[in-house]
Amino acid sequence: MTSAHSQTRPPAVCLVSGGMDSAVTLAEAVHAGFCAHALSFDYGQRHAHELDCARRVANAGGAAEHRIVTLDLSVFGGSALTTDEEVPKDRDEQEIGTGVPATYVPARNTVFLSVALAWAEVLGAKDLFIGVNAVDYSGYPDCRPEFLAAFEELAGKATAAGTERGERFRVHAPLMEFSKQQVVERAIELDVDLALTHTCYDPVERDGAVLACGHCDACLLRLKGFEQAGRVDPIEYAR
């Protein structure tokens, strides 16, 4: 790809958490021909390791740039991911799929997409990418297509681009209908290095390395995805 070509690619803002889904979503944005601007949040999550993974995923995934916005939602409490509440372990699939999980961060995707929209306005971008997935995470209200459609509607009314120039924003969620197995398979197709990604809600530090617990909902879903895809997960587990 020549640099002249790369300058003509339309800009898009892509939310990159450092997880497997957002790594594949970034790859989809680049594959679709966008100049991807990767955005991560330092939102009081318990593990800085997540942001290290986000940086590596953004670099390896061909993002044009990567910015980290500090936004400390832990001042409100309300979720196991940002407080000291215990992360649920070894739940069976039925438990994982039912109700709003204890690890739910209030209004998280609303907040993340809003900040992505702010950057999109500055960049002149009309496209946002987010790695949400309705299949594995049906308990999260802000991972559903109706939510994303409502956000697109809001974006048109919130911005100069929408109200003065009639431009439409689009929230792309290329993994929306994917199972974790399909995410793993798509990662392999798009040459995404899943060894760089991070999924665990409750990682363990051992001899300077950060290992996934292998027991939280996120680890269980990830491991099942690899198993069903007939692949071995390249990250290290503590169990």
Added chain:
Amino acid sequence: MTSAHSQTRPPAVCLVSGGMDSAVTLAEAVHAGFCAHALSFDYGQRHAHELDCARRVANAGGAAEHRIVTLDLSVFGGSALTTDEEVPKDRDEQEIGTGVPATYVPARNTVFLSVALAWAEVLGAKDLFIGVNAVDYSGYPDCRPEFLAAFEELAGKATAAGTERGERFRVHAPLMEFSKQQVVERAIELDVDLALTHTCYDPVERDGAVLACGHCDACLLRLKGFEQAGRVDPIEYAR
């Protein structure tokens, strides 16, 4: 008001910038019988004075508590309020009212309301208060009723309260149709101490005090509001 009574007041999240509009909005929330939780942002604005005013306004205005969320939008650039770009001075009314102002912060109210929604979820609140005003700031797309209606719609789809319990969120903008004159008059009716508030986009420090410039769009609109209300603005100006 007894403390038993105060415990039965429904919670509301109220955005408090430290400005005149948000001070009156907080007073409206308390006046309407809500237990007001005041929310401010440290968003890379150039003047910490703004946050000092927000603290004083929240305390004096009867907020149950006040929290400040760090959210540095200046990493994106794009506005005179968070960069070193020059603030426009001494513009006439027609210039102030036309187009999107140079001081526009991209998607600011979308971001602020999203974070307010996150706190509302934790508090179990369904009501958000914001001091936007369509009359004086017609250039800001995210100050219009259509924008607030779209946000209410989004909130219902973004939250467990909306999707699981069918509850409706409401974004209150009590000053939407007020002129600055009416804001000053309402402040006096509700006993709001406007001496605590801050409006200027480009304040001047002199002998340890922070003075309003008296020339930016915000100062000009504020001064005109006091003049039309036949009142003297209690804050100090540098001019």
